Amino acid sequence: MEREKNWRIGDLYKGIPLQSLTCIVILVVFIAIVSIVNRSFLDGSNIQSLLTQIAPMGIISIGAAFVIITGGIDFSTGTGLAMAAVFGGVMYQAANNNLFVMVLSCILLGAVLGAVNGAVITILHLQPFIVTLATMSLAQGAALFIAEGRVVFLNDPAITRIGSGNIFGFFPTSFFIFIVVCIIAWILLNRTKMGIYIYAIGGNEEAARFSGIQVERYKFFAFLFAGVCTGLGALITICRIEQVAPNISGTTQLDAIAAAVMGGVSLSGGKGNISGIVLGVFIIGVISTSLTFMKIPVTAQDAIKGMIILGVLLIDSFFNRHVKRIVK
Amino acid sequence: MKKILVFMMALMVLVANVACAAQTPASESQKEVQQTEPEAQTDDTAEEDEIVIGLAMINHTSPSFVGILEGADEAAADYGCKNIWKSCEGNLDTQIDIVRGFIQQKVDVIMIDSVDVNGLVDVVNEATDAGIDVLGIGSPIPGKANYNATYPNKDDDTFIARFLGNLYKDEQDATIGLIIGTIGNNVSDSRQQAFEATMKNEFPQFNIVTGLGAWDPTTSMTAAADIINANNNIIHMHVIQDGMANGAIKAVQQSGKDITMTSENGDPEGIENVINGNYLMNNLTGNARIGYWFEAICYYIAKGQEMDTTQLLHTYRIMSEEYQQMAKDWEINYNDAGEELDMVTPEEAQKIASAYKQEFGPDVWIPTLTN
Numbered sequence: 001m002e003r004e005k006n007w008r009i010g011d012l013y014k015g016i017p018l019q020s021l022t023c024i025v026i027l028v029v030f031i032a033i034v035s036i037v038n039r040s041f042l043d044g045s046n047i048q049s050l051l052t053q054i055a056p057m058g059i060i061s062i063g064a065a066f067v068i069i070t071g072g073i074d075f076s077t078g079t080g081l082a083m084a085a086v087f088g089g090v091m092y093q094a095a096n097n098n099l100f101v102m103v104l105s106c107i108l109l110g111a112v113l114g115a116v117n118g119a120v121i122t123i124l125h126l127q128p129f130i131v132t133l134a135t136m137s138l139a140q141g142a143a144l145f146i147a148e149g150r151v152v153f154l155n156d157p158a159i160t161r162i163g164s165g166n167i168f169g170f171f172p173t174s175f176f177i178f179i180v181v182c183i184i185a186w187i188l189l190n191r192t193k194m195g196i197y198i199y200a201i202g203g204n205e206e207a208a209r210f211s212g213i214q215v216e217r218y219k220f221f222a223f224l225f226a227g228v229c230t231g232l233g234a235l236i237t238i239c240r241i242e243q244v245a246p247n248i249s250g251t252t253q254l255d256a257i258a259a260a261v262m263g264g265v266s267l268s269g270g271k272g273n274i275s276g277i278v279l280g281v282f283i284i285g286v287i288s289t290s291l292t293f294m295k296i297p298v299t300a301q302d303a304i305k306g307m308i309i310l311g312v313l314l315i316d317s318f319f320n321r322h323v324k325r326i327v328k
Numbered sequence: 329m330k331k332i333l334v335f336m337m338a339l340m341v342l343v344a345n346v347a348c349a350a351q352t353p354a355s356e357s358q359k360e361v362q363q364t365e366p367e368a369q370t371d372d373t374a375e376e377d378e379i380v381i382g383l384a385m386i387n388h389t390s391p392s393f394v395g396i397l398e399g400a401d402e403a404a405a406d407y408g409c410k411n412i413w414k415s416c417e418g419n420l421d422t423q424i425d426i427v428r429g430f431i432q433q434k435v436d437v438i439m440i441d442s443v444d445v446n447g448l449v450d451v452v453n454e455a456t457d458a459g460i461d462v463l464g465i466g467s468p469i470p471g472k473a474n475y476n477a478t479y480p481n482k483d484d485d486t487f488i489a490r491f492l493g494n495l496y497k498d499e500q501d502a503t504i505g506l507i508i509g510t511i512g513n514n515v516s517d518s519r520q521q522a523f524e525a526t527m528k529n530e531f532p533q534f535n536i537v538t539g540l541g542a543w544d545p546t547t548s549m550t551a552a553a554d555i556i557n558a559n560n561n562i563i564h565m566h567v568i569q570d571g572m573a574n575g576a577i578k579a580v581q582q583s584g585k586d587i588t589m590t591s592e593n594g595d596p597e598g599i600e601n602v603i604n605g606n607y608l609m610n611n612l613t614g615n616a617r618i619g620y621w622f623e624a625i626c627y628y629i630a631k632g633q634e635m636d637t638t639q640l641l642h643t644y645r646i647m648s649e650e651y652q653q654m655a656k657d658w659e660i661n662y663n664d665a666g667e668e669l670d671m672v673t674p675e676e677a678q679k680i681a682s683a684y685k686q687e688f689g690p691d692v693w694i695p696t697l698t699n
Binding site: 038040041043045046049052053082140143144147148149150151153164237240241242243245246247248249250251252288289291292293295297298299301 | 388389390391393394395397398508511537538539540542543544545546547549550551553554555557558559560571574575578582583597
């Protein structure tokens, strides 16, 4: 009885970041609302479809988060995805339909893009905003140049297994790959020196530099990791649609950055965690899918999506401020 | 040291851009590209007579646009024209600047694939006042004296809707999915309006659910998957463009449900899908074909040929002979003006799609003039 008397609301979520808790609540409430409007939302086929859709966006979001946590930004992920995808497809054909070559090519070219971003930003001390805008154009041009306007159709059972296959009879293979990337990213951020330094650089770059941290090295690694994630996102995208074209990136880049920010990654740097990003990815994915289930007219979908995202951010901000006060 | 490095990098980028522009017409956006045709320039007189056409495109990323560019370049070689390509990457202000640039360059004709037809009216009128003819392609521009080359989207999509409505007339409580491009694009809007209006007026028993495909296969696949999952009674998916349909078909196949499909444009893979039964029908415009046709119209405009200010592309419905007979039995093979609509088999469509030089080439074709 004494324990219950002394019980506080903080006991509910000990160990869970407050940001993540509010994201979970928002997600659950939103799913409940959509399910009431259209029961098909919770059908197994839709859950599978949702998990497949969010996988490439989620992987790119993880990479983008690494860069944002250092205080930077990367606008080249969208066109970088197209460039890596086109390069992977071309190499796949050139290597006599060799899947391993395609996988390696996608990831390698994404890494090259990330390395170029990182090198230019750290060596020349230029703003990530400008550099990644430039590499965005470069990647777009490269995608067109490599593709020569062609669409390459991929016909390989292994590609189908990656893009639309399942593990344990339900979980999409692509979502499983996303979870693996999340685990690797969590280990890097929370269990390695690199992660500590990345947060420190984002929190206060000058203080980190005075502390002896090689700021340029870890910023470079952050962009390199983001590039690898872009390449992996490209691979999953082309396996999903089983074709390669220079215009396949869709709105992945914007959704990925929005998911990271919604999951608690601060645009000013130094803040963010993997669990929050995963929740942000789910929220963005659920919002995008729900518009069709709630029969929102197609003319209003973009505006409604924007309003919902804004509403979620406002609710999140409100809870973070006021619940923190209650807990304290 | 840093400033020297930055200067050297900027110089390298400039040199790379110039090198790429000289070799690959479609490799960079917002970059002037000059298409040279040495065969057409045998002497100085030929060069002076060469018609210069400025092409203001929306983007270079879509394979459809690349197909149009290729067809236009072929026509330029055949008709003795010179093309200057520029892409605005979907930005209206940039497209206006591009058109003004062409006016200053005093090109013979400006061809515009509009980002926003109403937003371009003023600059198109400027070009007309400067004595330069303008051809709006795809989406008609309501300028005071320009030409337009467009597709009979109303007839095409009305036919498709009537075909589906008659084919599935016995279905009760069924949903038909429709994947469009983008809101505000005239081609997408007109196809959507014709399809939805016909369904609503003539087959109100069907529930039409529309999704945005954004002209790319990834977004189309996502939109199609959401429509399929949200509507258990879906029986058919229509996509207004083959490029998007390439993505939507994956969603249909992966759903495991019995959903038929139709598409438009008549791209090679789109025609193949009619042959292998993945699509019930397609509609042939053809990317290289329309690019060639646009260029040919520009040539005749520059030559002062009398023609209708609005040129309409002749399109073909691609379907099996069985479906062609069914369409005739239902009497839907006529448009609302009573004109017969051409229907061809996939094999015939493949020939038409590749024979655009024979269809629109010099000395075999001139633009239409009704009066």
